[in-house]
Amino acid sequence: MKTLRMLFFAQSMIVLSFLTSHAQQRVEQWGRFEIAIHHTHTGNPFLDVRFSATFTGKDTTYTVAGFYDGNNTFKIRFMPQQTGTWKYTTSSNVSELNNETGSFECVKATGNNHGMVKVSDTYNFKYADGKQYYPFGTTAYAWTHMAQGVQDLTLRTLKNAGFNKVRMCVFPKNYDLVREEPELYPFLVKEVKKDPGGNDLTVWDYNQFNPLFFQHLEKRIDDLSALGIEADVILFHPYDRGRWGFDSMPEDINIRYIHYLTARISSFRNVWWSLANEFDYVRHRSRADWDLLAKTVVDSDPYRHLCSIHGSTAQYFEYWKPEFTHVSIQDEAPVTNFGGAAILRNAYFKPIIYDEVGYEGNLRNRWGRYSGEEMAYSVWMGLIGGTYVTHGESFMFRDHRDTIFWAKGGEFKGTSWKRVAFLRKIMEEGPGPLELADISRDHHTATAGKGYYIVYFGKEMNDTWLFDLPDKNGRFERPKPGTRFRVEIIDTWDMTIQPYPITFEVTRVIDYRLYDKDFKKVRLPLKPYMALRITETR
Amino acid sequence: MKTLRMLFFAQSMIVLSFLTSHAQQRVEQWGRFEIAIHHTHTGNPFLDVRFSATFTGKDTTYTVAGFYDGNNTFKIRFMPQQTGTWKYTTSSNVSELNNETGSFECVKATGNNHGMVKVSDTYNFKYADGKQYYPFGTTAYAWTHMAQGVQDLTLRTLKNAGFNKVRMCVFPKNYDLVREEPELYPFLVKEVKKDPGGNDLTVWDYNQFNPLFFQHLEKRIDDLSALGIEADVILFHPYDRGRWGFDSMPEDINIRYIHYLTARISSFRNVWWSLANEFDYVRHRSRADWDLLAKTVVDSDPYRHLCSIHGSTAQYFEYWKPEFTHVSIQDEAPVTNFGGAAILRNAYFKPIIYDEVGYEGNLRNRWGRYSGEEMAYSVWMGLIGGTYVTHGESFMFRDHRDTIFWAKGGEFKGTSWKRVAFLRKIMEEGPGPLELADISRDHHTATAGKGYYIVYFGKEMNDTWLFDLPDKNGRFERPKPGTRFRVEIIDTWDMTIQPYPITFEVTRVIDYRLYDKDFKKVRLPLKPYMALRITETR
Numbered sequence A, B: 001m002k003t004l005r006m007l008f009f010a011q012s013m014i015v016l017s018f019l020t021s022h023a024q025q026r027v028e029q030w031g032r033f034e035i036a037i038h039h040t041h042t043g044n045p046f047l048d049v050r051f052s053a054t055f056t057g058k059d060t061t062y063t064v065a066g067f068y069d070g071n072n073t074f075k076i077r078f079m080p081q082q083t084g085t086w087k088y089t090t091s092s093n094v095s096e097l098n099n100e101t102g103s104f105e106c107v108k109a110t111g112n113n114h115g116m117v118k119v120s121d122t123y124n125f126k127y128a129d130g131k132q133y134y135p136f137g138t139t140a141y142a143w144t145h146m147a148q149g150v151q152d153l154t155l156r157t158l159k160n161a162g163f164n165k166v167r168m169c170v171f172p173k174n175y176d177l178v179r180e181e182p183e184l185y186p187f188l189v190k191e192v193k194k195d196p197g198g199n200d201l202t203v204w205d206y207n208q209f210n211p212l213f214f215q216h217l218e219k220r221i222d223d224l225s226a227l228g229i230e231a232d233v234i235l236f237h238p239y240d241r242g243r244w245g246f247d248s249m250p251e252d253i254n255i256r257y258i259h260y261l262t263a264r265i266s267s268f269r270n271v272w273w274s275l276a277n278e279f280d281y282v283r284h285r286s287r288a289d290w291d292l293l294a295k296t297v298v299d300s301d302p303y304r305h306l307c308s309i310h311g312s313t314a315q316y317f318e319y320w321k322p323e324f325t326h327v328s329i330q331d332e333a334p335v336t337n338f339g340g341a342a343i344l345r346n347a348y349f350k351p352i353i354y355d356e357v358g359y360e361g362n363l364r365n366r367w368g369r370y371s372g373e374e375m376a377y378s379v380w381m382g383l384i385g386g387t388y389v390t391h392g393e394s395f396m397f398r399d400h401r402d403t404i405f406w407a408k409g410g411e412f413k414g415t416s417w418k419r420v421a422f423l424r425k426i427m428e429e430g431p432g433p434l435e436l437a438d439i440s441r442d443h444h445t446a447t448a449g450k451g452y453y454i455v456y457f458g459k460e461m462n463d464t465w466l467f468d469l470p471d472k473n474g475r476f477e478r479p480k481p482g483t484r485f486r487v488e489i490i491d492t493w494d495m496t497i498q499p500y501p502i503t504f505e506v507t508r509v510i511d512y513r514l515y516d517k518d519f520k521k522v523r524l525p526l527k528p529y530m531a532l533r534i535t536e537t538r
Helices: A150-161 A212-226 A251-265 A285-300 A342-348 A374-384 A416-429 B148-157 B211-226 B251-265 B285-300 B343-348 B371-385 B414-429
Strands: A004-010 A013-016 A023-028 A034-037 A049-054 A060-070 A073-078 A083-094 A101-107 A116-122 A124-127 A137-139 A165-169 A187-195 A200-209 A230-236 A272-276 A327-330 A352-356 A445-448 A452-456 A465-466 A466-470 A484-491 A498-499 A504-510 A514-517 A521-523 A532-537 B004-010 B013-017 B025-028 B032-038 B049-057 B061-068 B071-078 B084-092 B099-106 B117-120 B126-127 B137-139 B165-169 B187-194 B198-208 B229-234 B271-276 B326-331 B352-356 B445-447 B454-456 B464-465 B468-472 B484-491 B496-499 B504-510 B513-516 B521-523 B530-537
Touching: A023 A034, A034 A083, A060 A251, A073 A083, A073 B032, A124 A272, A137 A352, A150 A212, A165 A200, A200 A212, A200 A251, A212 A230, A212 A251, A230 A251, A230 A285, A230 A498, A251 A285, A272 A285, A327 A342, A342 A352, A342 B343, A352 A374, A374 A416, A374 A452, A445 A498, B032 B084, B049 B071, B061 B251, B071 B084, B137 B352, B148 B211, B187 B326, B198 B211, B198 B251, B211 B251, B229 B251, B251 B285, B326 B343, B343 B352, B371 B414, B445 B496
Parallel strands: A023 A101, A137 A165, A165 A230, A230 A272, A327 A352, B025 B099, B137 B165, B165 B229, B229 B271, B326 B352
Antiparallel strands: A004 A013, A004 A034, A034 A073, A049 A060, A049 A083, A060 A073, A083 A101, A116 A124, A187 A200, A445 A452, A452 A532, A465 A521, A466 A514, A484 A498, A484 A504, A484 A532, A504 A514, B004 B013, B004 B032, B032 B071, B049 B061, B049 B084, B061 B071, B084 B099, B117 B126, B187 B198, B445 B454, B454 B530, B464 B521, B468 B513, B484 B496, B484 B504, B484 B530, B504 B513
16 A cells, blocks of 8 residues: 655644645745655665655756655655755655655745755855844753653743754763653664663664654754754764663664664754764764764755764864864853954854853853853853854752753753843844954954944953944955944843944044044943944944 | 086085095985086076986985086985985986986984974974974064175074074065065076166066075075074065065966975975965965965975965964964964963864964064063963964164064064073973863963973962862873972063972862862962963972
8 A cells, every 4th residue: 555645844834735646735945845655664664675756946956865754654855945846756676665756836935934054154154045144052952852841841941032043962861960761762672681780771773763753853843943943953972871872873873873864854944963062072983983974964965954063172173174064162262261262263264153162050060150141251252253152051959850951951040041132132133243353453343344343341341442443344344534433332241232322433544443533432331241332323 | 527426414514525426425314415416408407307316215215306506517405314324316307317326324313403393292393303392483584685794693693592493485575674685586587677667677587596596595594404493484475566576476487486496405404384474465376376386395395394384364274284284373362362372273183383473573563563571471372372482573773774683684672582582491391392281271271291380370460379280181190189299480571480488289179170288379479471380299
């Protein structure tokens, strides 16, 4: 028996249509088109069956791998990049799955569907439709492995916060502070043995994925998509420690897992690939091994999602390699003092994300006890240098059963998350990404184009600021004498923006700077974490 | 007529011996063996003649290019890397230069001949004989193009300073502050035309090198070698501005020039290749063009001298490429505040040299008006982060005819050069190169192994320092509770080292740090630029 189903997804809404293969479906650009074919395979459907489809649009062709989704169902998912008619033909070593043809109509995206996020102007990001994307991420490594109620709470929290990216692991996490047993596992169980201590030890059947595990992950990625949040999906991490063994699978299983995962979720427009969290803590895996895994991911992804890899403190990968679209680093050094953040832009010619600079929290570990002020300061320090910093929270009030957001999600308990939302709003109101106006010479003044500056004072407390702008203006046009500027005082902590009552007019360049013609000053409230927004006016 | 001469160089002393081809010469390891053959070539000896030799030692073979040195003399120079007998056979398309054979005996190096400097333990340098080399360089871009008296003065100055590397250009320099006409040019003159303004315009005969120009350069490189100074030879730079045109030669002439230069001076053990100064200011030359030139240098250098390329402020090259042995950057940002210097170690996995962070001087330009304190501070800031910073001086007291050391050499007029010598002495007394003991967390404490720390306070002024060391100790063994340490107070500006009268004994780790068992403090003089040397004692 064989039925052909097509599914399409508008935003995160899933609309199932049972139709004949020749009906013309409508799928949004960067939406998801799915072919599902029922077929009862005698043998191992994960290993024996090769299944793919070729999709041809106006001027491009994609070959997309399929996968076995359990219940005698084989699927192929496709994310159309262009509008218009797409035709497909399946290919398989199983005749029932082979040479199925059909087509669908790809229509313009609607609502908050802006397409995949891609690298833009070397150091930044845009959605496929051209809308600027500034990554303001947070971290919830194992949130999809918590109790359903906690997962739902996490989504509600994220809905009301200002984050547009979440770093999250495929595999569950085993750590002093995260001991929850997940409900679902990525593989079926082969047997349960006793370890020398008499405890149960699960032996996985690496020949059989557990589709329910992946369906759940997919639902959560779609849930994030509905909130406009990118899923920075972490494929491997070291925090298993012999409990499940997903950090120490044989290399061929790692590769099989990548093939299966990419076949399933490459068509999800909000997916980013993060090869690993703290790659260097994964035992017995060399940088060359990671290279192979990274190549496997990229070669298996028809759409070239954003892709990076993340190490422990100050352990950088060779981010210049073509597999990596951006830099994802654990390091607080570049955002601790002025002058650090921009250095890695100069080095890599790719967007820089400091994906772990520490966490706002109250843990004993130094990585988990930043004040809210320090966390918010770090995010600002990155932004001013033309880079991006990911937020995280690690508050534990009782014991490890607390929902520490960093790993489990739940609710935010800190103070910085609101400041990140405030900053995101400022960025999204601005004309574009920031970069230092006078690189290496002025670490406080960022520009986003002609006549737009953000000056950040960090921990400095000033009662006045002599109005002066650098003559240099990044890659943009320099300010002309006679230009008038208005100033707003941003209290990055109290989240206020106060227009300053007077305007300033710059005169000729004096020693690399432009001052107001009367050398007027801006009065400041002698508090830390102040910034200025300076915009050209008439 | 054909005569065969062999020349060998012990240190910088040149001993000429007129001998038959079968005599056994003695040349020091990393010294220079030279074959010189007289032959009158009818045609262009620079273009028509291919000339090389194969040198075979115990277990290695080198093929070395020869060159035409004028006066009907063709030469091949060779730097033996191992002791023992070396045999050679020449090869040429000119029968008189072809198939000449001979041998020489390579003997152990003596005196200050430690061989070529090579990369050691990823981030640092050693001479070929294993002696550690810490680059403490200075800058005299066009010193070999000044009047002879100034050149001699430069050498006397360098003899009495503490520098062991000089950045210097092959081509002369034309800049507001450097207008001296050189005595020698790398090419012969084809004709002298008048430019539209009626001024003389020299047209070079790119088909004919001027051997005298290169012989002079070689003498100066040997002069530096005699002083134990490496010559960081800059092959191209933008500061020509239409005066001679050496910044805008056709690409095939650039490559011919590299072949000629490398044939002449690859055998000089103290040569480093710097492809360019401020590569990005050279007009009409892309990064791909620089790639080709870098490959040409490396392919033409049988010994693989250190090789890098240098851009303008914050313009980094792709230093991960295999042609580059180390990073040579113009950027003050990494050494301005704590936390910056080590970042590029993490990124590149190569030694980092900040080869232009600014100059101590009194120019109007901001790059040329550092105080001596700031220059010395920059060098210390680099060292503490496990990187190296090059010194430079730009004092002008009257006008551009002043000998500004930065370009011309002459005498030092500043104050930082002595502090660099003082720091070099400290480094050379220590057990090895520095690295941060607790990377990204403690930017002040560098380690050079078990029981050896340098703590640098920079501009901070402290009246006490609570004795505490990080638990982490870079790649070295961590300090054990019960270990006793003595402390010396280093005044990096006044150049004093004062032993502290009491010893300290560390106890167990408390929150990532080891304190003295009685929480004893070190009394400090409340001055900036202080450092501590902390060494294990019994």
